Amino acid sequence: MSDSLERLYLAVLAARDLDPATSRTARLFQRGPSQMAKKLAEEAIEVVIDAVNGDTEAVIRESADLLYNLTVLWASAGVRPEDVWREMTRREEMLGIAEKLPKSSMKLPKVASPSVAARRPIVAIEGRVARKRH
Numbered sequence: 001m002s003d004s005l006e007r008l009y010l011a012v013l014a015a016r017d018l019d020p021a022t023s024r025t026a027r028l029f030q031r032g033p034s035q036m037a038k039k040l041a042e043e044a045i046e047v048v049i050d051a052v053n054g055d056t057e058a059v060i061r062e063s064a065d066l067l068y069n070l071t072v073l074w075a076s077a078g079v080r081p082e083d084v085w086r087e088m089t090r091r092e093e094m095l096g097i098a099e100k101l102p103k104s105s106m107k108l109p110k111v112a113s114p115s116v117a118a119r120r121p122i123v124a125i126e127g128r129v130a131r132k133r134h
């Protein structure tokens with residue numbers, strides 16, 4: 001999939017300077033990021049509606065339109081596909097690490113509530129072994 005998106009990204013870059021009268025991509029660049037964002041949002045909504053309606057073929061078609069409009073917005077924002085792949089790899093590696101750790105160690109240390117702290121203060125007395133009061 002990334003190859004297809006990368007080829008599309010290069011085609012979008014190449015189309016940016018074509019005649020807006022004949023190239024939709026050039027027209028989107030001419031109209032600017034707000035129009036690109038509007039089209040991207042429209043496509044996202046179309047994908048959602050078709051998915052909710054169970055129209056698989058339409059989801060496929062609208063997803064291709066969504067990815068096209070996303071690629072145009074990337075180009076306009078100076079984002080390259082490899083920038084996105086790098087972030088996705090970072091998350092995969094981070095989550096992958098999380099999957100290897102026992103769930104218990106993933107819990108953040110709880111801050112003792114005042115009642116707990118009051119119940120079991122740990123007193124470190126200089127020069128003596130720290131004692132726990134119960």
Ligand SMILES: N=c1c2ncn([C@@H]3O[C@H](COP(=O)(O)OP(=O)(O)OP(=O)(O)O)[C@@H](O)[C@H]3O)c2ncn1[C@@H]1O[C@H](COP(=O)(O)O)[C@@H](O)[C@H]1O
Nearest residue numbers: 008011012015018022023024025026039042064065068069
């Ligand atoms: N991959 C695409 C691509 N996918 C979708 N689309 C356009 O995006 C439209 C889908 O968005 P919409 O449903 O909003 O379009 P619409 O219903 O016609 O409504 P409007 O946007 O016209 O108002 C499709 O009808 C296509 O015209 C694309 N237009 C171009 N490309 C590629 O982009 C490159 C540059 O092509 P040009 O823009 O034609 O130079 C080429 O590699 C093309 O293959």
